[in-house]
Amino acid sequence: MPPLTKDVIKFGHFIVTSQVFHLSPLSFALVNIKPLLPGHVLVSPRRIVPRFNDLSIDEVQDLFLTVQRVSRMVERVFKATSLNIAIQDGVDAGQSVPHVHAHIIPRKRADLEGFGGTDAIYSMMEGEDGDLDRHFNERSGSDPSTTTNGQGRGKFPAVDADESRTPRNEEEMEREAQWLAEEMAKDEKEYG
């Protein structure tokens, strides 16, 4: 499968081209460096703006049609029955990478039984959003002190289904991105 685009796709100041599995005119979807549950992906506007209110009407509409398409695909592919869809809009809401992004997390019945129950996903997500920034920084060798990571967070103990999980490498993410791109293409044939 050829790459989805020759463009360089950026999530905040990170280059994520190889993680992208879907492109719409104004948005993109990427696989996660450290998914909380299988199929946990992100959808962002192509334009790098921090706040939801920065988006134009066209960008809002394109973003959530993309969220709908992607969420349908991950629910099917990961055999889920529900989804968490969430935006941390601004640093005081827990946002770490200052680029609008919707988390899409496929859920199954009792999937976090023993880890705090259904709503434990939120504290996991919160931890993850921080991790996202930190791990991208570790990979790219940036100075973490120049990022917003950690501000306004950290008082709440993160519930984590697997404390020992490590960020995935490029190859692993690229493989998943290619697989999910193929699955998106199947849906496109069916739903248009």
Added chain:
Amino acid sequence: MPPLTKDVIKFGHFIVTSQVFHLSPLSFALVNIKPLLPGHVLVSPRRIVPRFNDLSIDEVQDLFLTVQRVSRMVERVFKATSLNIAIQDGVDAGQSVPHVHAHIIPRKRADLEGFGGTDAIYSMMEGEDGDLDRHFNERSGSDPSTTTNGQGRGKFPAVDADESRTPRNEEEMEREAQWLAEEMAKDEKEYG
């Protein structure tokens, strides 16, 4: 101020007409029976469907333009600096009322300091989503056992900023709804 509409607006099987402070062609916004933080409101499609994927393209676009407008207003009016925007899409993601709804929660720096930190909002929200259903039921005299309330939840101890807070009465919610409707009208003049 005259009522926004002569229509009966329903959130799931609950009549919420007096709580509605904004109507768009396909969506409505309502004040919350038990807000977690000041300005915590909900936005729903007018059509009662449980899942995000049930929404038409027009409904998705209208819903999130409404979320954007409403979130801009509550951030301004409640002097917030950030927002949590979240959909529990399906019962295994913690949804209690089977009618698509986006939570919008204005946030300020360190607003949950002492209650678990920034991300404590999520477990509060989760508890709230259950409460929403339960309190609506208590008010309307329905049989709570016929609702989806509580399924798949409850293992995680709800962090609650004010355990003693009681659901607000109709009058209180109506006053807030009228106030927020006026504030929406101000924005409409400014942003169109």
